[in-house]
Amino acid sequence: MSEAGMEVKAGRLEALTDAPTHYCAGCEHGTLTRLIASAIETLNIRERTVMVDSVGCSVLAYNYFNCDHFGAAHGRAPASAAGLKGMRPDLTVFTIQGDGDAAAIGLLELLYAAKRGTPITIFLVNNGIYGMTGGQMAPTTLEGQVTTTTPHGRDVKLTGTPLDVSKLLAGIDGASYVKRASLVVTELAGPRGSVYAIKNLMDAKRSVENAFKVQSMGGFAFVELLSTCSINWKMPILDAKRFANTQLMKQFPLGVYRDVFGVEKK
Amino acid sequence: MSSPAKEQRYLKGNEALAYGALDAGLNAYYAYPITPSSEIPETLAKEFETGKYPGYKVFLQAASELEAISMVLGAAATGSRVMTATSSPGFSLKQEGISYGAGMELPFLVVDICRAGPGLGNLGPEQGDYFQATKGGGHGNYRLIVLAPNSVQEMATFPKLAFDLAFRYRNPVLILGDAFTGQLKEGVEFPQLEPARFDVSSWALTGARDRPPHLLVSLELDYAKHYKHVAAMYEKYKRIEEAEVRFEEFETGDAEVVIVAFGIVARIARGAVNKLRARGVKVGLLRPITLWPFPSTALKKLAADGKRFLVVELNTGQMLEDVRLAVGNDVAVDFLGRWGGLLPSEADIEGMVNRLEVTAA
Numbered sequence: 001m002s003e004a005g006m007e008v009k010a011g012r013l014e015a016l017t018d019a020p021t022h023y024c025a026g027c028e029h030g031t032l033t034r035l036i037a038s039a040i041e042t043l044n045i046r047e048r049t050v051m052v053d054s055v056g057c058s059v060l061a062y063n064y065f066n067c068d069h070f071g072a073a074h075g076r077a078p079a080s081a082a083g084l085k086g087m088r089p090d091l092t093v094f095t096i097q098g099d100g101d102a103a104a105i106g107l108l109e110l111l112y113a114a115k116r117g118t119p120i121t122i123f124l125v126n127n128g129i130y131g132m133t134g135g136q137m138a139p140t141t142l143e144g145q146v147t148t149t150t151p152h153g154r155d156v157k158l159t160g161t162p163l164d165v166s167k168l169l170a171g172i173d174g175a176s177y178v179k180r181a182s183l184v185v186t187e188l189a190g191p192r193g194s195v196y197a198i199k200n201l202m203d204a205k206r207s208v209e210n211a212f213k214v215q216s217m218g219g220f221a222f223v224e225l226l227s228t229c230s231i232n233w234k235m236p237i238l239d240a241k242r243f244a245n246t247q248l249m250k251q252f253p254l255g256v257y258r259d260v261f262g263v264e265k266k
Numbered sequence: 267m268s269s270p271a272k273e274q275r276y277l278k279g280n281e282a283l284a285y286g287a288l289d290a291g292l293n294a295y296y297a298y299p300i301t302p303s304s305e306i307p308e309t310l311a312k313e314f315e316t317g318k319y320p321g322y323k324v325f326l327q328a329a330s331e332l333e334a335i336s337m338v339l340g341a342a343a344t345g346s347r348v349m350t351a352t353s354s355p356g357f358s359l360k361q362e363g364i365s366y367g368a369g370m371e372l373p374f375l376v377v378d379i380c381r382a383g384p385g386l387g388n389l390g391p392e393q394g395d396y397f398q399a400t401k402g403g404g405h406g407n408y409r410l411i412v413l414a415p416n417s418v419q420e421m422a423t424f425p426k427l428a429f430d431l432a433f434r435y436r437n438p439v440l441i442l443g444d445a446f447t448g449q450l451k452e453g454v455e456f457p458q459l460e461p462a463r464f465d466v467s468s469w470a471l472t473g474a475r476d477r478p479p480h481l482l483v484s485l486e487l488d489y490a491k492h493y494k495h496v497a498a499m500y501e502k503y504k505r506i507e508e509a510e511v512r513f514e515e516f517e518t519g520d521a522e523v524v525i526v527a528f529g530i531v532a533r534i535a536r537g538a539v540n541k542l543r544a545r546g547v548k549v550g551l552l553r554p555i556t557l558w559p560f561p562s563t564a565l566k567k568l569a570a571d572g573k574r575f576l577v578v579e580l581n582t583g584q585m586l587e588d589v590r591l592a593v594g595n596d597v598a599v600d601f602l603g604r605w606g607g608l609l610p611s612e613a614d615i616e617g618m619v620n621r622l623e624v625t626a627a
Contacts, residue, residue: 047475052340053483062481068471070343071483073366076336079328083340083348084471086324087294091473109336112329 015040015049019063026237028183028227029057029125031201032096032208033064035183036123039209040067040092043216049092052081054106056098057131075106078113081120092215094121100130103139103165110165114220117174121211121221124165125183127229128248135232139163142251147232162251166224170257176219178258181207182226184244194238203254210263217261226252273456279415280305280448282422283351283377283441288313290426291461293346294324296334298356301389302445303379306351321347331356335363335376342367342374343482345466347429351377353445354395355386357403364438365404369484371469371499373432375425376410377441379448380580382607390607391446393529396584399442400558407496409503411439411510412557414528418452426459433464435506442557444580446530446609512555513564517543521550523622524568525615526589527578528554535578538615549619557585562592569593576622578602578615 012018015037023029040046049067053059054077062069072080077095085093102110102124113120129147130136136149140162144153166180181204185196207223214221226248230240256264277285284306287295295314297307307327314325324341328334334350341348352360357378367374378399382392399412411431415421421443428439471480486492514532517539518524527535532553542549552568554561565575569592577586577599586601593599602618604610 048473050471050473053485059485060487062479062483066474066479068474068479069481069483070340070471071366071370071481071485072339073336073362076332076363079333079336080340080343082326083294083296083337084343085340086326086337087341087344087346087348088472091471108329109333112333 013037013041015046015066017064017066021064022060023057024231026228026230026240027057028225031183032123032125032225033061035205035208036094037065038205039212042209043212045092045212048090049094050084052077052084052093052095054095054097054101056101057125058096058098059132061096075101075104076109077101077106078109078118078120078122082113082116082118085118085120089119092121092212094123094212094215096123096125098131099124099126099128099138099140103163111172114169114172114175114222117176117220119215119218119220121215122223123208123211124222124224125227126165126224126252127227128162129229129232131229131232135229140252142247164252166222166252166257169222174220175222175258176217176260177211177214177221177263179207179210179222179256180224180226180252180254182244182249182254184226184228184241186245187238187242213263214261219261224252226254273458274453275456276451276453277418278305278449278451279418279421279443280379281309282418282454283425283443284309284313285456286422287349287375287425288319288322289456289458290429291321291347292319292349293321294341294348296337296341296348296350297325297327298331298334298352299327300353300356302381302448303351303353303377305448306377331359332362335360338374339363339367339370339372342372343471345470345472349375349377349425351379353379354381354383354392357395357398361398361404364410365406365408366484367438368408368410369406370482371436372438372482373429373436374438375428375432375441376438377443380442380444382605388607389445391444391530391580391609392605392607393444393531393580393584394605395442396557396579396581399440400560400588408499409558411435411437411506413439413441414555414557415441415443415447416529416532416553417447418450418454421447422454422456426461430462431510433462433466435502436469437502437506442529444529507559510556511559511561511563513561514553514555515564516551516553518550518552518568518573520548521573522548523550523576523619524573525549525551525576525578525619526554526565526585527551528557528585531578531580531610534610534612535615538612538619541612542616542619547619554585560588560592562588565589565592569597574598574600574622576600576602576618578610580609581605
């Protein structure tokens with residue numbers, strides 16, 4: 001964009017295309033897209049990055065990230081990422097998975113990529129639901145949460161309790177970096193109504209950068225990012241953010257679950 | 267040009283296939299063990315340790331067939347020579363990735379050492395995966411180029427042919443063997459040929475440096491664009507059908523009956539033809555080497571010459587349908603099938619031909 005002869009970058013990142021995203025209003029996928037693109041630029045790795053597009057809300061990421069893309073089958077992103085990385089260890093390979101993709105149909109691929117210590121970076125967006133397919137129960141769906149396949153609320157006697165993927169990976173020796181952060185802004189009471197704090201986002205930004213650094217150090221990096229899905233949760237956007245900051249975060253506490261290289265301290 | 271150096275060895279079919287793949291410049295192998303194909307990953311694991319093949323960068327045993335084939339896709343996306351082998355139940359599982367790979371037009375090699383099915387079936391030889399191999403196998407509109415070796419020698423030489431075809435057409439290639447060909451031990455020669463080089467720079471994922479990004483995805487939400495993509499794939503398939511049909515004819519010239527058989531069955535049928543010919547029975551053999559593209563034109567020509575056909579397969583009649591499609595309804599097509607791990611003997615085939623009342627000279 002040029003204005004009065006002055007180059008105005010208007011925040012455009014080279015790692016992003018000009019295409020507007022398809023993400024719903026209030027969804028944090030767009031935020032994550034921005035954080036990842038920013039990390040790619042900070043680390044100057046765009047020209048040697050391949051993104052593996054998984055199945056779910058990030059399936060159209062090839063329209064947004066200005067880098068090479070590979071489209072994996074549902075759940076298999078870590079396997080295809082491992083295939084790419086094995087042949088081209090010089091490339092940075094990453095994927096954004098959803099909770100249905102990574103924690104249900106692709107749990108084996110995720111666990112084995114971690115177990116082998118495959119040097120790839122995986123971002124898991126946990127919004128407690130299958131977003132792209134229209135709001136069905138995910139492994140991460142909370143007890144009692146209403147989805148299109150749990151119309152009377154999730155019955156944990158029948159379907160088990162929510163799966164904590166970060167906790168699961170914390171027990172895998174091959175994983176170098178496992179962290180749970182949140183993409184959801186927090187609401188604070190201000191003198192003239194609510195204000196929103198981005199403390200979580202700043203931490204998510206650091207986590208995203210760390211996840212790429214860990215890959216360059218030869219390690220498997222996994223960052224789970226709590227997110228909302230106001231459309232499928234059938235909540236107004238701000239209610240969804242409140243729900244994420246209370247119920248979702250209670251079930252899935254933020255924190256560093258593994259940090260073999262100590263990148264969090266640096 | 268001097269004739270290429272040849273190395274002679276005595277190997278199992280599966281072992282020969284592994285060495286053939288290495289000679290063809292294999293870069294990566296993704297394994298999942300399943301009988302009767304396991305000598306392929308075992309041989310390739312052993313050779314990986316030796317470091318004798320500098321281009322051979324990855325041997326990895328996956329946690330499932332699904333993981334293995336998805337690793338194949340990722341590795342193939344870099345333009346590397348990548349392969350996986352399995353046997354029937356594993357071949358079913360691999361269909362997911364094969365469909366994605368066909369949609370992305372990735373070159374890679376899959377080997378199915380076919381055993382008896384359905385389900386776990388047993389470990390004996392069968393050709394019951396013919397439909398799955400030649401009609402697509404996974405979801406959507408696509409074809410694999412399918413090669414059917416009938417000897418340890420062909421197990422050794424087909425991987426090079428398979429990689430050449432895969433890269434020439436940017437399409438997955440399948441070698442469809444069977445438990446018998448995989449386990450059979452024979453003398454084999456390795457022609458030391460240089461692997462052909464193919465330019466992958468227009469599509470391989472290597473990082474978008476000084477060029478626009480490369481996208482290898484099977485998703486296309488714009489229906490008109492997806493229509494065009496699949497139509498272009500079908501144009502490619504037509505070119506393959508025109509250029510790459512391979513088959514072998516034996517004693518078909520004056521034959522009244524032409525046996526159609528592939529793989530190990532063609533070996534048995536050839537023995538039967540020799541015995542019948544010794545008694546003056548006018549019988550010949552057509553062996554499809556590519557099961558897709560199928561030698562329909564050659565069969566049509568034989569049918570036009572007034573010949574009748576006997577299809578012999580290790581299944582309940584799968585290639586039989588393609589033979590009938592090729593020759594039409596007015597030509598007699600008989601069938602001899604063995605399945606469940608059993609093979610027909612030469613005498614079985616001779617008996618069947620005799621029952622067809624072919625003229626004896």
